[in-house]
Amino acid sequence: MKALIDLILQFGVLNKQQTDFILSKAKTLDMKKDEYFSEAGKVPRHVGFVLEGVFRFCYYNNKGDEVTNYFVDEGNFVVDNEKFESQIVASEYIQAVTDCKILAFSKKDWDDISNTIVGFEMIKSNVVKKCLTLAMERRSPLVSEDASTRYLSFIQNFPSLVNRIPLSFVASYLGITQQSLSRIRRNIR
CATH class of the missing domain: 2.60.120.10 (Jelly Rolls)
Incomplete structure (x- = not known):
């Protein structure tokens, strides 16, 4: 409160x-x-x-x-x-x-x-x-960025959410498939 x-x-x-x-x-x-x-x-x-x-x-x-x-x-x-x-x-x-x-x-x-x-x-x-x-x-940045940059922006804008929400929702928000998101996450690590 x-x-x-x-x-x-x-x-x-x-x-x-x-x-x-x-x-x-x-x-x-x-x-x-x-x-x-x-x-x-x-x-x-x-x-x-x-x-x-x-x-x-x-x-x-x-x-x-x-x-x-x-x-x-x-x-x-x-x-x-x-x-x-x-x-x-x-x-x-x-x-x-x-x-x-x-x-x-x-x-x-x-x-x-x-x-x-x-x-x-x-x-x-x-x-x-x-x-x-x-x-x-x-x-706004999600419109012009590539998928990897969009994901990095998501992590920056929503740092507390990455491990709390299903990847399918993150992928949908980013406008990519869940498979693409998994590939991006593997490449970033």
Whole structure:
């Protein structure tokens, strides 16, 4: 819970009463590996702050192949923000890659926080901006780099994930086959 408040306080000043109010709206949720936090075709119901574990954003392309788009680990928010805020149907899945523990906020509770704490909308906006910028910084180089360089970038950007998630998800994220990833890993060692 301290990690959540520390993150929020990077983007604004809140007093103890306000931070206590935020925490009072959070519900601790345990999720098992492979469970979905949000599903394509459904309206996202929660925003979560990851206390333990790893999530991935994924979708199915027009060939029916599963594509991993992004990973979220401890100390970060997990949400399809645009769909959650607009309360429209999601086009991606958010799946627990490991057993996870999160602080979850319903849409109503998330809105209550914004409506109660003056300036919280700006804090949320800045948190979202930071998350989107980080995602872009991590994804952009993947377009122009060769597979080995993409893997090395992945290790640099997600150092704590390499040994925690299945190689098939890493390969999908990098846009290569699992066999290619195995070959790259052998050559790097």
